[in-house]
Amino acid sequence: MGAVFVGVRHHSPACARRVAAVIEEQRPAYVLIEGPADFNERMDELLLGHELPVALFSYSDAHASWSPFCDYSPEWIAITEGRRHGAEVRFIDLPAWHEAFRDVSNRYADAELRYTEVVDRLCAEFAVDNVDVLWDHLFESEDEPRGLDEYFDLLRGTATADAGDSAREEYMARWVRAAVEDAGDRPVVVVTGGFHTAALKARLDGGQNDGGENDGAGWPEVPEREKGASYLVPYSHARLDAFTGYQSGMPSPGYYQQVWENGSRQAADWLVESVATRLRRKQQPVSTADLIAAHTQAGALARLRGHANPARTDVLDGLTSALISEDLTQPPPWTRRGTLQPGAHPALVEMLGALSGDKVGRLHASTPAPPLVNAVQELLRTHGLDREGKVALDLTDAEALERSRILHRLRVLRIPGFERTSGPSAGGQPKMDEQWTLRPVDERLAALIEAAENGATLVEAAGVALERRSRNAGLDELSAVLFDAVLCGISSLSGEVQESLRSGVRETGDLGALGEVLSGVLGLWRHDRLFGTRRDPLLGKVIDAGTSRVLWLVEGLHGGPAPADPQRLKAMAATRDAVLHARTALSLDPADVAGVAIRVSNDAQAPPDLRGAALGLAWALGTEPDVRRVRGVEALGDWLAGLFAVAREEVLASPGLVGVLDELVSAMTEDEFLVALPALRLAFSYFPPRERETIAATVLAHRGVEGSVRGVTKLGVDPMVVAEAMAVERRVDALLVKGGLA
Incomplete structure (x- = not known):
């Protein structure tokens, strides 16, 4: 036949x-x-x-x-x-x-891009927005759809197969x-x-x-x-939904599940009730009158559009009319295929949530699984990680360190249900403990099966995943990959990534990214007895190359006054730490570094924050600043941000400099102070609360004032609110003077 x-x-x-x-x-x-x-x-x-x-x-x-x-x-x-x-x-x-x-x-996946021309013509002919609405109009709303073969023949007749x-x-x-x-x-x-x-x-x-x-x-x-x-x-339905990014032939899988099980008329009723229930759970008002209006509108639209039963867009348009009285800030997503943008109306959010559905699939217990699944499940059982709750790990204990590595390998594979809430971080202070939260999730099995493409064992799979991340990665990502490899206990990957880092830092022109890398690698080189990278020669080469590159970049960096750049200042602080704490890894002489710093600090064309940071670097390396020259500094707030970022301890030990800075700030007009305030706040954020109290005590002593420093350092309101109030008062005073009412 x-x-x-x-x-x-x-x-x-x-x-x-x-x-x-x-x-x-x-x-x-x-x-x-x-x-x-x-x-x-x-x-x-x-x-x-x-x-x-x-x-x-x-x-x-x-x-x-x-x-x-x-x-x-x-x-x-x-x-x-x-x-x-x-x-x-x-x-x-x-x-x-x-x-x-x-x-x-x-x-x-849907191949609609290959036949856009004919779809556009059909949409125009039937006065609908897109291929999804066209399909509903022609086929899904009908009890016995006809013309499917003609529809597909028409599509292929205008498209070219690749x-x-x-x-x-x-x-x-x-x-x-x-x-x-x-x-x-x-x-x-x-x-x-x-x-x-x-x-x-x-x-x-x-x-x-x-x-x-x-x-x-x-x-x-x-x-x-x-x-x-x-x-x-x-x-899951969420992974199938075109509105969440999957290129499926149909959006709204939750809705079409209802169409499949109960027919389009019952699916329309289900959608209205589901949206109302979801909105009420979110404390959004939905009255019985609203629901009656939505049903009425959907039915009227279906008849107007020639549908035997209400189609998906008939119901959605009816709900929109009944529940949203104000103007929409963006087109409804069913008029085009795509995700909701920020600021969408709550009713639209709940409509898409109802359309998507929450069904999650489950495999039969006898379904074959890749070796990684059984390997991970055995590791979790053996190390007591197959339960729900919080886990605290002392990383100085060998068994706890192994549990940490298992959890980090799962993390880099993006296996859900394992969340680290605290622990060591790249470039941070040494931390010898971790906190994790474990919870069972339905998506874990699927994620493990999909992660099996990386390897049959957990350590192999995590290593391959990290190697893939490192390909064509920028400096920031390479540094993060290296740190993740260390946390996972995967030493075979580190050398390759370190060489890529070393090459990258030699060529980059991004001072902020360079600072992130240098700070992170320096932390591993200095502190990491725990994971075995302390004094690692390859890390030392990255530190040497990174420090030289920072100095080369900052000496040629010119520009007028601009807001202080915290990333740039982090690079200068990392350079200070490299010279002070990793001298054996550097080919540079500290005197040469100090010379570069002094030249940049005296360069009138350099940004103010960089000049302050360079002075701080020279100071940290033993060159006392000339306090008298501070009085000529422009953009004081930005300059101080740079100085404090790099020479915090030196500033605390110099009452004379603090006194000069107090005089400079006190001499500012109100306008000058308000302009400088954001930069001043950034500058003093480099001091923790106790050190800010030390500075306050130095200021009071400089002024010959006795009293509690806590009353000086603690305000009852946000400083920016105070600044805004001062600005308002200044404008009021100006208006009074202008009106002769002062």
């Missing part, structure tokens, strides 16, 4: 019903489905009894992709109905790792020929995306020979791969 082709849109209830009806009517010998042919020998795994949605996850050396199934996926219905009617069910598409899928992360599409269609056509030949006088049902259906028909109807080595010689060979594997993973 030959092949019976059923073109579908992925994740469409209307297409799923059509597939079921065709299989019921035809009772075919074979049901052939667009899906990875390398999984055919394991087809029974799909039918173990999972709770959908689930996905078939495939990975190789360079690529990973998903083939997701939900209850109303036409491909899933083809599998289950085909088996129920005794047909041989087979996938007929190329494996996910094939070159044809190089740029495809989801097999069942090389990947052609390779896939050649391969699928060979499967269809072999099945038709083997089926004899029984039909073969072929279920593929509508974009491919017309091309497959043309290949078979025209007797086109695709030139494959198996044409006319039985079933096609399944290409083999050297590395990689395929596994089923739990999926």
